[in-house]
Amino acid sequence: MARKQGSHSGTTGPKVRAAALRLIARYGFAAVSMRQIATDVGVQVGALYNYTPDKQSLLYDLMHSHMAELLTAWDQEATAGTAFARLERFTRFHIRFHLPRADQVFVSYMELRNLSPDNFTKIEAMRRIYEDALDDILRAGEAEGQFIIADSRITTMGLIALLTGVSNWYRDDGRLSVGEIEKIYWDMVRKSVSA
Amino acid sequence: MARKQGSHSGTTGPKVRAAALRLIARYGFAAVSMRQIATDVGVQVGALYNYTPDKQSLLYDLMHSHMAELLTAWDQEATAGTAFARLERFTRFHIRFHLPRADQVFVSYMELRNLSPDNFTKIEAMRRIYEDALDDILRAGEAEGQFIIADSRITTMGLIALLTGVSNWYRDDGRLSVGEIEKIYWDMVRKSVSA
DNA sequence: GTCTATATGAGGATAGAC
DNA sequence: GTCTATCCTCATATAGAC
Numbered sequence: 070m071a072r073k074q075g076s077h078s079g080t081t082g083p084k085v086r087a088a089a090l091r092l093i094a095r096y097g098f099a100a101v102s103m104r105q106i107a108t109d110v111g112v113q114v115g116a117l118y119n120y121t122p123d124k125q126s127l128l129y130d131l132m133h134s135h136m137a138e139l140l141t142a143w144d145q146e147a148t149a150g151t152a153f154a155r156l157e158r159f160t161r162f163h164i165r166f167h168l169p170r171a172d173q174v175f176v177s178y179m180e181l182r183n184l185s186p187d188n189f190t191k192i193e194a195m196r197r198i199y200e201d202a203l204d205d206i207l208r209a210g211e212a213e214g215q216f217i218i219a220d221s222r223i224t225t226m227g228l229i230a231l232l233t234g235v236s237n238w239y240r241d242d243g244r245l246s247v248g249e250i251e252k253i254y255w256d257m258v259r260k261s262v263s264a
Numbered sequence: 265m266a267r268k269q270g271s272h273s274g275t276t277g278p279k280v281r282a283a284a285l286r287l288i289a290r291y292g293f294a295a296v297s298m299r300q301i302a303t304d305v306g307v308q309v310g311a312l313y314n315y316t317p318d319k320q321s322l323l324y325d326l327m328h329s330h331m332a333e334l335l336t337a338w339d340q341e342a343t344a345g346t347a348f349a350r351l352e353r354f355t356r357f358h359i360r361f362h363l364p365r366a367d368q369v370f371v372s373y374m375e376l377r378n379l380s381p382d383n384f385t386k387i388e389a390m391r392r393i394y395e396d397a398l399d400d401i402l403r404a405g406e407a408e409g410q411f412i413i414a415d416s417r418i419t420t421m422g423l424i425a426l427l428t429g430v431s432n433w434y435r436d437d438g439r440l441s442v443g444e445i446e447k448i449y450w451d452m453v454r455k456s457v458s459a
Numbered sequence: 460g461t462c463t464a465t466a467t468g469a470g471g472a473t474a475g476a477c
Numbered sequence: 478g479t480c481t482a483t484c485c486t487c488a489t490a491t492a493g494a495c
Contacts, residue, residue: 081478097377099295102470115473116479124471179374182292219448220440223433227452230429231422238421245415253414257422261456276460297488310491311461319489 084110085120086134089127094172098128098183128180129188135173136195142166143202152210153259159203160258161251163232168247174236200225207262216262228258279305280315281329284322289367293323293378323375324383330368331390337361338397347405348454354398355453356446358427363442369431395420402457411457423453 088109092101103124107114121127146162148155167174177192184192204225210216218224232254239250283304287296298319302309316322341357343350362369372387379387399420405411413419427449434445 095377097292097294099292100378103472104470112478113480114471115481118472119478182290183295219451223440223445223448224452226433227426227429227449230432231426234422234425234429237425238418245418250418253418254422256414257419257456260458261452263455298490299488307460308462309489310463313490314460 081110081112081116082120085117085127086131090131090172090176093128093131093180094175098124098176098180125185125188128176128183129185129192131173132177132180132184132188132192133195135170135177136192136199139166140195140198143199147202152206152213152215155206156210156216156258156262157255159206160228160232160255163229164235164251164254165247167233167236168239168250171236171239174233178233200229203228210262215264217264218262224262228261231257276305276307276311277315280312280322281326285326285367285371288323288326288375289370293319293371293375320380320383323371323378324380324387326368327372327375327379327383327387328390330365330372331387331394334361335390335393338394342397347401347408347410350401351405351411351453351457352450354401355423355427355450358424359430359446359449360442362428362431363434363445366431366434369428373428395424398423405457410459412459413457419457423456426452 085106088106089101092105092109103117104114107117110117121130143159143162143166146158148158150158181189181192204221207216207218207221207224211218211221235250235254245253280301283301284296287300287304298312299309302312305312316325338354338357338361341353343353345353376384376387399416402411402413402416402419406413406416430445430449440448
């Protein structure tokens with residue numbers, strides 16, 4: 070039988086977050102109960118409230134962590150260079166970052182409507198920063214004459230939808246490596262904005 | 265005060281579906297209660313069960329209707345011709361069909377995981393038929409030498425993600441007409457597969 | 460076809476013992 | 478830090494009156 074009492078500090082917190090992420094990705098925020106999460110972690114429901122003040126905060130933490138990681142990772146990846154080189158960097162980075170994070174991507178996209186208004190505003194602001202990074206690249210390339218783009222904002226939204234869509238079909242045991250997928254998508258992106 | 269009794273047959277059924285669609289799109293299937301739907305329609309909760317055997321069937325009906333309409337509309341739109349012409353047709357059709365159906369798109373995409381396994385299988389089969397229509401065009405264009413495509417299946421998924429993404433940012437009162445949006449996306453699609 | 464009332468169960472969150 | 482027990486609200490679905 071499972072242990073009924075005792076301290077397991079240091080591991081329960083991360084376990085709660087991991088269980089919540091996986092369950093919410095699979096069944097949706099509203100469909101997942103705190104009891105389900107507790108069972109998955111191996112504690113009773115009351116114990117969860119040592120790690121989150123409420124269910125909403127748990128969702129926000131998951132989405133905020135994801136966006137913060139994304140922005141930090143891109144900050145470290147972004148470089149100077151031609152718009153062309155920067156766009157390739159962005160394309161490959163986006164795929165490489167998101168592919169191993171299917172649950173985070175799913176939750177961050179699907180559960181926006183379940184954030185409280187305040188939390189939604191904060192997450193949207195982070196998302197906007199990321200979109201603007203691509204928008205900057207596109208406008209730079211247009212100014213340099215490397216790209217022909219009808220509308221940089223729409224192209225930004227289009228390319229991000231295209232690239233994020235990888236998560237819809239990618240499987241770890243699929244026939245293509247991440248590198249091959251990056252290449253295929255980079256070909257499409259490159260051609261779609263080409264002069 | 266609202267009427268407490270009486271027959272309103274002929275209108276309640278569609279109203280139930282319309283209310284369910286709008287509420288589910290906004291808050292998610294699991295988060296929307298039958299009571300909310302009933303309130304929105306203006307009846308008591310028990311009355312809903314004259315129009316659906318249960319909540320799950322209501323969701324399935326919404327998604328099935330959407331996919332059936334989509335396939336029927338594409339059947340009427342599809343034409344013979346060069347792969348190039350067929351791809352433009354598909355691109356413009358996809359945007360024109362989906363733009364005025366934001367709620368349906370959202371629900372059909374987001375609530376797949378809330379379908380029962382049987383219902384999921386049926387909806388997925390319909391979705392696959394639509395994807396295959398694009399896949400056929402791409403492979404035809406490749407065979408004719410009009411397109412250069414690394415992998416038709418991945419390109420199919422990529423283009424559908426790109427095109428469906430329009431629903432993420434489109435607003436009825438935005439600065440662009442549907443025709444202008446079709447044009448911008450067709451430029452991207454055309455170039456992305458160009459030889 | 461709709462209403463009211465109810466059966467039956469699950470939900471988020473909290474209090475207090477250990 | 479976790480457990481048990483509980484409060485209070487809400488859920489889906491059904492039964493039977495009108």
